[in-house]
Structures are given as C-alpha cells and as structure tokens.
Amino acid sequence: MITFRRWTEADAAWYVEQAKDPEILRWTTDGPDLTVEFLRGRIAELTEESLAWLIVDAETGERLGNAAVDVKGGLAEPSYWVASSARGRGVATAALLEMCARARAAGAERVEVIIHRDNAASARVAGKVGFTEVESFDNPKLGPCVRYRLGG
Template sequence: MIELRRWSASGAAWYAEQAKDPEILRWTTDSPDLTAADVRRAIAALPEDALAWMITDAETGEPLGNAAVDLKDGVAEPSYWIAASARGRGAATEALREMCARSLAAGAERVELVIHRDNAASARVAEKVGFVAGDAFEHPKLGPCVRYRWDG
C-alpha cells in the first residue's frame, strides 16, 4: 500500500540521488547533474495546490518514488518514477490510480499519459489502470512517444 505525501525539503537529497538511476534518466527529463539544492529550490517553488508528491510506503514511510500531475485546460497528465529498490512491488500502479482520482478531484475532465514508445514497464502500468494507447508522436524532450487515455 502506498501513500502520496507532499514533497518537503527533507526529501530533496533522496530525490536527487534516485534521479541519477539510468532507468529514471532514460524515461524522464531530469538532468544527471541534478543536486539536492536544485530539488530543494524546486520544492520551495511549488505552489500550495501543486499536484506533486513523494510516493511512500504507507506503513513504513519508506520513499518509493515521485509522482506529479500537470493539469491544463481540463487535461491531467500524470508522470511518475519508482526508485530501483521499490520496482516490481506495484507502487507505480497504485500511485497512478491515486493520481487519476486526485486529478478528477482537482477538476480534470480527462487524464492522459505520455509514455516513450520503448518504455514497456510504464505501458504495462498504464494498461493495468485502464489507459488505452492512442496516437504516436514525437515529444520534443522525450523522443518517440505514445499518448494513453483514461476515461475513468
């Protein structure tokens, strides 16, 4: 069982360290040079109503990953990553389900994911949650991607 907790400065070093993982770097726009200070500044700049969380183990509080939702014009676009030590435990699936629910509560009319076409693990997570693959396109930062849509 996971919990989404608001990011705090105390999680900055953990985020910066995990973001150096080659699998995270492969599928995200995080920089390999990201520092804890960079993350602290980003956390401090988050608006109060930001849809951005640390994914944690609900029982132990162990950090598991990162979750965020970009909400624009009624369309929510979740993004997430899971730390290497937490992969394969269902955390991404649970987190994505929770992000969808929170997106709707925040006013989203629909939820879409952008997943790199070669990111099979993320595509499996999306499909488990009920997302359906749609159009393929070239993302300016991620390269060849597929847009997945969830209608609840």
C-alpha cells in the first residue's frame, strides 16, 4: 500500500541519489548532473496546489518514488519513477491510479501518459490502469515515444 506526501527539502538528497539509477536516467528527462542544491530550490517552489509528490510506503514511510502530474487546458500528463528497491511491488501501478484520480479531481478532462517506445515496464503499467495507445511520435527530450490515453 502506498500513499503520497509532499516533498520536503530534506528529501532532495534521496531524489538525486535515486535519479542516478541507469533505469531512471534512461526513461526520464533528469540528467546525471542533477544536484541537491538545484533540487532543493525546485522543492521550495512547490505549493500546496502543486501536483508533485513523493511516493511512500503507507505503513513504514519508506521513500519509494516520484510522482507528478502536469495539467494544462483540461489535459493531464502524469509522470513517475520508482526507486530500484521498490520495483516489482505494484508501486508504479498504484501510483499511476492515484495520479489519475488526483488529475480528474483537479479538473482534467483527459489523462495521457508519454512513454518511451522501448520502456516495456511502463507500457504494461499503463495498460493495467486502462490506458490505450494513441500515437507514436518523437519527443525532443525522450526520443521515440508512444502516447497513451486513459479510457481509449
């Protein structure tokens, strides 16, 4: 069981360390040069309305991953990653379900995820949550990607 909590500046070092994971670097826009100082600044800019959270174990509080939703003009685009120690435990699926619910609560009419064409694990997660493939395209930051839409 997972829950979301707000990021604190004390979480910055953990995020930066996790973001060095080759699987996270491979599928996200975070770079290997990410610094704790930079991330603390980004965390300090978050507001109560920001749709950005730390994924944690609901019982132990263990940090499990990163979750965020970008909402613009009725379209929500969740993004996430799961720490290597938490993979294979259903964390990504539970987090994506929760992000979709929060996106709808924030007024999103459509929810779409963008996944690198070769990221089979994230594509499986999207399918479990109810996303279907819409289109393939080249993303300037991620390379060849597939857009999936919730509910078809």
